[in-house]
Amino acid sequence: MLTAHSLCNIRTWGLSRPPDPEVSYEALSNRTQDKSQAFLQCGNCKKILFSVEFEQNLRVCNHCGHHHRLAARTRIDWTFDEGSFQELDTELRSTDPLAFPEYADKRKAAEAKTGDFDSIISGKARLDDIPVSIAVADFAFMGGSMGSVAGEKITRTLERAADHRMPAVIFCASGGARMQEGLVSLMQMAKTTAAAAKCAEAGVPYIAVFTDPTMAGVLASYASVADVILAEPKALVGFAGARVAKQAGVSKVPDDFQSAEFVFKHGMLDRIVPRKEMRLVLSSLVRSLGGNLARNPVLEDSHG
């Protein structure tokens, strides 16, 4: 029930924020953590949400269906078997090879904000009891950008899948390669794509899920060479970011340009899957595409 007090807060909040879904989401998640706030406002449709319902609906707006961004660990909890996630590659840390302006500060801020050391969380998990090699990106960490650490984690995720014959599932959320690591970041595109090729040669299925946003250097590398590509509704999916495209002279674009729906319409992905159906679809895919993997002997002790 709306009390005068909470209504007043929502109004103030609504007025003081620009109508940008990303910014609103951040405010939204902060408010979600604050248990005293029972009501939220969707950054997309601006309607009022009951926070318990919103959480139960996996942070999809009950009114407009907007899929709000998820933190990597939340997504892992909500997608894979409860308690099955075993995080790996936690020892990896970025350096600042170019001594790039403000990079160290931005990374520190991102670490403080997310509690993690990079944009990718990787490891092993189970999906309806089937072992899978997973990596999940967090847009909140420097726009999910791919530098050396993210590239290494994605590569290890795909190599683990190939070596231990378990399906790979990667959730993408990235603005692209991390320009602060320069050419080394560009090379992560080649490195991760090579690992995907290794997976394919090993006959191990690799499924990519495009979440909001999946762009540029990530889209143009490992994300696009998966066996099966799924996307969350309305996720931003495209090659050139708005500012870069503008710089290259691109002006008029269709209304649905660079949305998951646009990319789907042009045959670049297999299915748009609502968040609450994602686990089900992934589970079916790993059981069918990965169905023959179980026949091959797997050394339990090599699952490392």
Place this chain on the structure above:
Amino acid sequence: MAKNFDEWNRPLKELEDGIEKLREFARREEDALKRVDLETKIDELEHRRDTYVDVMFQRLGPWEKVLVARAPKRPYTLDYVASIFTDYVELQGDRRGFTDNAIVGGPALLDGMPVMVVGHQKGRNIQERQFRNFGMAKPEGYRKAIRLFDMAERFGMPVISFVDTPAADPGVESESRGISEAIAAGMFRMFGLTVPSIAIVIGEGGSGGAIGIAASNRVLMQEHAVYSVIPPEGCAAILWRMPERGPEAAQALKLTAESAMEFGIIDEIVPEPSGGAHRDPIEAAGIVKDAIVKHLAELQRLSPEEIKAQRYAKFREMGIFESAGVKN
């Protein structure tokens, strides 16, 4: 900071125009003594020019390298192809309904040895530039390249890639036809090759557009070429929302051949004639050819499986990070 090559190059161009005018006077001069005088003057000016060029090109900054890499007279892929190979036949079409003019390629002979050539192509005048889409390939360009990679594998031909693009085409058409997928598929196919592959950055190595045909066993870079994760203007647009701060971004991005070598991204810096490849395209092509021949000879000592494994290991190593406090 100069905005383009011509602006930056103006002092040198004025000096050369002056020398040319004196030469004209000398030709017309009937008095032998005066002619000798003029010729001495010309020699002196030419010597000064050579010194100027040597000194200037020895200490090019990152932004100046960007300008030189984009110089309109710099040799492009087809210029190198004409000097280095024989029997080159350009092949076209992605067999999916489209053709692209920003990536060219086809079979050719290198001193009699069959090779497959692929490269970005820019144009020199306005019509050519539009025809080549400023060297920005659309998905069909990468899909044509993949056809050529397939053929190279089938017929046992090494793949030689010439990289020279500001970026892949970012337009609506390219998005509709899956530019990202096309680039990713290009790299994916290259990693499956069991024939040797060599990529050489001859001008602008523009991010994804470049790496889409450059996932090769050996990656070389010409002395004044640049290779970058993002065009400096794009980087400035993102960082400071000011594309005109490109020169600063070029500095920060460390996009020169020296830096690429230092980071272990490239295998060799291929020298250019004094004052850059555009001042002597034939000599430049000779040096590039020698480098290709040398690296090819080394790679041909490996078995097909070793070729593939070497390429995987090479890119697998790329990345600079700390692991449990130890630097990789």
